[in-house]
Amino acid sequence: MTPNPWTKHYPSEVSPELEKVPYANLPELLRAAVDSYSKTKAFTQVMPNGMNGTLTYAQIDAHSDSFAAYLREVVGLKQGDRVAVQMPNCLAYPIVAFGVFKAGLVLVNTNPLYTAPEMIHQFSDSGAVTLVVSDMFADRLAAVLPKTKIKTVVTVKISEFFPPVVAGIIRIVQRYWSRTLPKINVPHTWFQAALKAGKAAKSESKSAGYLKGITSDSVAALQYTGGTTGVSKGAMLSHGNLVTNTLQMISHCGTGMRKGMEIVLTALPMYHIFAFTINLVAFFHIGARNIIVPSPRPPSNLQRAFDNYKITWLTGVNTLFNALLNERWFQDAPPKHLRASAAGGMALQASVSERWRELTGTPLVEGYGLTETSPVLTFNPLTGLSKDGSIGIPVPSTEVKCVNEKGKEVAVGEPGEIIARGPQIMLGYWQRPEETAAAIKDGWFYTGDIAQMDADGYFKIVDRKKDMILVSGFNVYPNEVEEQIAAVPGVLEVGVIGVPDEKSGEKVQAYVVATVPAPSAEKIIAYCRENLAAYKIPQGVTFVDELPKSPIGKILRRVLRDDVVAGSNKKGA
Amino acid sequence: MKSIMILAEEVANEATVVNEFEQTLLRIFILIIMFGLGAGLTPKDFGLALKRPWGLIIGWLTQFGVMPLTAFILVTFVLFQFDPPPGVAFIALGALIMGAVPAGTTSNLFTYFSKGNLALSVTMTVNSTLWAFVMTPLMLVFYSRLVGLDESLDIPVGELVTVIFGLIVPVALGMLVRRLSANAGSVLELIGGVFGLLFIPFLIAIWVPRNWQLLLTTQWPTYAVAIGLGAMGMTVAYYIAKAIKLHPMNARTISLETGIQNGPLAIAVIVSVYADSPGLDQILLIPALYSLFIVILSTLVTFWFRRANVAEEQKIPNLL
Numbered sequence: 001m002t003p004n005p006w007t008k009h010y011p012s013e014v015s016p017e018l019e020k021v022p023y024a025n026l027p028e029l030l031r032a033a034v035d036s037y038s039k040t041k042a043f044t045q046v047m048p049n050g051m052n053g054t055l056t057y058a059q060i061d062a063h064s065d066s067f068a069a070y071l072r073e074v075v076g077l078k079q080g081d082r083v084a085v086q087m088p089n090c091l092a093y094p095i096v097a098f099g100v101f102k103a104g105l106v107l108v109n110t111n112p113l114y115t116a117p118e119m120i121h122q123f124s125d126s127g128a129v130t131l132v133v134s135d136m137f138a139d140r141l142a143a144v145l146p147k148t149k150i151k152t153v154v155t156v157k158i159s160e161f162f163p164p165v166v167a168g169i170i171r172i173v174q175r176y177w178s179r180t181l182p183k184i185n186v187p188h189t190w191f192q193a194a195l196k197a198g199k200a201a202k203s204e205s206k207s208a209g210y211l212k213g214i215t216s217d218s219v220a221a222l223q224y225t226g227g228t229t230g231v232s233k234g235a236m237l238s239h240g241n242l243v244t245n246t247l248q249m250i251s252h253c254g255t256g257m258r259k260g261m262e263i264v265l266t267a268l269p270m271y272h273i274f275a276f277t278i279n280l281v282a283f284f285h286i287g288a289r290n291i292i293v294p295s296p297r298p299p300s301n302l303q304r305a306f307d308n309y310k311i312t313w314l315t316g317v318n319t320l321f322n323a324l325l326n327e328r329w330f331q332d333a334p335p336k337h338l339r340a341s342a343a344g345g346m347a348l349q350a351s352v353s354e355r356w357r358e359l360t361g362t363p364l365v366e367g368y369g370l371t372e373t374s375p376v377l378t379f380n381p382l383t384g385l386s387k388d389g390s391i392g393i394p395v396p397s398t399e400v401k402c403v404n405e406k407g408k409e410v411a412v413g414e415p416g417e418i419i420a421r422g423p424q425i426m427l428g429y430w431q432r433p434e435e436t437a438a439a440i441k442d443g444w445f446y447t448g449d450i451a452q453m454d455a456d457g458y459f460k461i462v463d464r465k466k467d468m469i470l471v472s473g474f475n476v477y478p479n480e481v482e483e484q485i486a487a488v489p490g491v492l493e494v495g496v497i498g499v500p501d502e503k504s505g506e507k508v509q510a511y512v513v514a515t516v517p518a519p520s521a522e523k524i525i526a527y528c529r530e531n532l533a534a535y536k537i538p539q540g541v542t543f544v545d546e547l548p549k550s551p552i553g554k555i556l557r558r559v560l561r562d563d564v565v566a567g568s569n570k571k572g573a
Numbered sequence: 574m575k576s577i578m579i580l581a582e583e584v585a586n587e588a589t590v591v592n593e594f595e596q597t598l599l600r601i602f603i604l605i606i607m608f609g610l611g612a613g614l615t616p617k618d619f620g621l622a623l624k625r626p627w628g629l630i631i632g633w634l635t636q637f638g639v640m641p642l643t644a645f646i647l648v649t650f651v652l653f654q655f656d657p658p659p660g661v662a663f664i665a666l667g668a669l670i671m672g673a674v675p676a677g678t679t680s681n682l683f684t685y686f687s688k689g690n691l692a693l694s695v696t697m698t699v700n701s702t703l704w705a706f707v708m709t710p711l712m713l714v715f716y717s718r719l720v721g722l723d724e725s726l727d728i729p730v731g732e733l734v735t736v737i738f739g740l741i742v743p744v745a746l747g748m749l750v751r752r753l754s755a756n757a758g759s760v761l762e763l764i765g766g767v768f769g770l771l772f773i774p775f776l777i778a779i780w781v782p783r784n785w786q787l788l789l790t791t792q793w794p795t796y797a798v799a800i801g802l803g804a805m806g807m808t809v810a811y812y813i814a815k816a817i818k819l820h821p822m823n824a825r826t827i828s829l830e831t832g833i834q835n836g837p838l839a840i841a842v843i844v845s846v847y848a849d850s851p852g853l854d855q856i857l858l859i860p861a862l863y864s865l866f867i868v869i870l871s872t873l874v875t876f877w878f879r880r881a882n883v884a885e886e887q888k889i890p891n892l893l
Contacts (some may be wrong), residue, residue, distance in 0.1 A: 051760075162756075328822070
């Protein structure tokens with residue numbers, strides 16, 4: 001077998017194959033960090049005005065032990081039971097997530113912005129029996145709980161573990177000023193009470209038993225995905241998936257992730273797989289300090305975090321980097337201590353990565369992965385050859401190739417569906433054997449993304465299979481058009497979709513968020529005319545205030561398309 | 574003219590418009606507010622204000638160019654039209670002093686609330702106060718000659734030094750506290766903000782009941798000068814800053830910084846320099862009225878800035 005073309009591009013310290021993984025499950029991986037860094041600050045939550053709270057590695061460890069004991073001894077959960085967790089980034093999150101793992105239970109991350117029907121679907125599909133929820137979102141529970149199997153509700157405050165005076169002020173502001181504390185009309189236990197009860201109930205001998213039988217193949221988390229295709233389904237991520245993907249990422253970054261020295265800004269929500277594996281687990285494992293921000297919206301919420309902490313690492317999506325680049329305070333004083341940034345979740349636009357490098361003087365490398373792959377499949381190497389517009393090379397112990405409709409590998413440079421094999425591929429979709437069989441064939445996971453590989457083994461995403469626009473038989477990839485429009489001065493964000501057209505089947509339509517004054521539609525189209533083939537040029541440009549986005553800020557073309565359909569129906573009626 | 578004389582007496586009776594106790598209270602208020610404002614700043618913010626000195630330069634020009642000139646124009650074309658000198662000479666003198674004094678501390682507060690550039694605002698206040706040693710007497714001599722009032726003025730150095738220290742010390746302390754503890758810093762900032770909000774109604778509450786008679790009997794030209802000085806100063810400075818394409822945030826800052834003069838300083842200067850003048854009460858009239866109306870005016874302008882802000886500044890893409 002010929003060696004993979006990308007192997008020679010690994011930095012010298014990166015081994016193409018991961019060494020034998022010394023941790024059987026996530027708690028063992030976490031324990032290793034706590035043993036080395038117990039007194040180090042692990043998580044600092046920063047509010048938009050700079051108020052903050054901090055927990056050390058030892059505190060995270062002790063509290064998550066207590067929470068594990070609470071779930072097993074007080075609530076009485078059994079190994080493998082599902083625990084839904086629904087909260088924005090806050091200090092309680094790592095305690096809850098780690099506590100669930102330590103208790104031998106299964107974590108079901110849930111978007112706090114979900115509506116009642118979405119919550120009902122996810123809770124009943126996963127069969128969750130316990131819910132840990134932010135008190136800011138608990139008002140929907142009365143309508144949701146009766147339609148699920150949830151019997152226990154633990155409520156978490158955003159100010160958990162803050163110094164008392166500061167926590168008190170935050171509570172007052174939430175209650176009387178921003179009015180973000182709805183009345184909770186279901187029986188519930190406050191998080192601190194749960195911890196106290198857990199602490200009283202815990203014992204070494206019992207704790208050891210929670211993980212009996214938990215191997216690398218046991219399900220650790222049900223991570224819901226597929227919102228972009230319709231019905232949301234739970235990807236079963238095993239302990240082994242998450243442990244190896246963590247180690248793959250760390251190994252791939254080589255000297256870019258320094259043990260015990262990094263300060264990483266976590267602006268993306270940790271309930272999302274990107275920040276979950278990379279920020280929460282991987283950076284914890286290397287003894288980093290995590291600066292967590294409950295909401296990066298508006299981006300000025302991040303200013304105090306950048307002001308007050310020497311951020312060395314940042315993870316984000318194109319939308320976040322772009323937003324920061326448009327912030328005056330960020331332009332005036334780009335972070336001095338920053339060393340590297342990683343982009344994922346959606347295509348990183350060349351104009352954004354160029355401006356980022358110019359302003360901060362640090363690399364912004366793009367990677368690629370999916371919920372089903374824990375998530376990292378490929379990344380540009382931090383040291384060595386990094387290619388713009390490319391998602392980089394597969395992380396160690398991962399095989400990636402592009403195939404045609406028949407599943408045959410296409411030639412170098414040819415577009416094909418990207419498929420992957422490695423220890424990070426999920427076990428399958430929870431209780432959906434048919435969908436699992438359609439996605440995983442012979443151990444290869446079919447991503448549904450179209451990509452091409454160059455001679456160096458670097459991959460480039462062409463587009464999402466489903467987002468492809470068919471104009472008179474020609475394939476138009478929205479990414480390519482968006483890339484051009486984003487480069488027009490005054491364009492802040494852009495989403496391109498195909499809309500039905502009588503003549504050409506589909507036509508290209510652009511939705512643009514622009515500065516005031518906005519560049520004219522003619523100017524945008526003229527720019528495209530210079531840089532794109534005729535059939536790719538948008539037939540229309542619509543200016544909008546905002547584009548629909550996923551929890552991490554990915555622009556949702558599906559929602560744009562649905563809006564168009566809904567709009568034309570309305571017109572017809 | 575008789576009415577003006579009567580109200581001037583009122584002013585004289587009150588000596589400094591607010592009494593000793595209220596003045597102390599106001600000072601404490603301002604100290605807390607400045608402390609809080611300081612806690613929102615880092616040295617980096619000041620570095621930026623100095624690194625891009627355009628705001629500072631324009632601010633200087635509007636402060637000592639536009640404001641004294643505005644006072645002069647208002648005196649000549651409004652006050653003197655109504656009653657030429659020597660009838661209102663003392664009132665005119667008060668107006669010219671008001672135009673020549675440096676920026677006031679409350680400008681920082683309003684800059685904060687109108688989402689301006691706070692570091693620039695503080696830097697501008699310090700800068701104009703330092704320059705006041707030279708510029709305030711110079712401008713006063715120049716314009717008072719021009720209107721035919723042969724006046725010269727020694728600025729009491731002690732007052733200016735007090736202003737500068739009263740500004741720098743709490744701001745520096747606030748910054749220090751934030752450096753030592755971000756939590757303590759943000760709590761201070763919050764307290765400062767709350768006091769800032771209370772400051773305006775507090776000021777009006779102690780001023781209006783005591784001086785309602787003055788308000789009722791003052792003639793419109795005096796009002797026009799007292800209110801017009803701040804209003805014109807803010808407007809002209811804003812459009813100059815806009816015309817040379819300064820960032821809207823800095824334009825707002827310069828506007829407020831220019832229009833808001835140091836009223837208490839003007840009053841203190843007058844009381845110490847003209848203590849024996851028969852016209853003391855009349856000289857105090859404009860600074861007293863100005864001090865009241867600038868608070869109301871700045872509040873309105875702040876609301877307008879906050880609203881204009883949303884439409885004018887780039888839209889920030891939303892996350893989540």
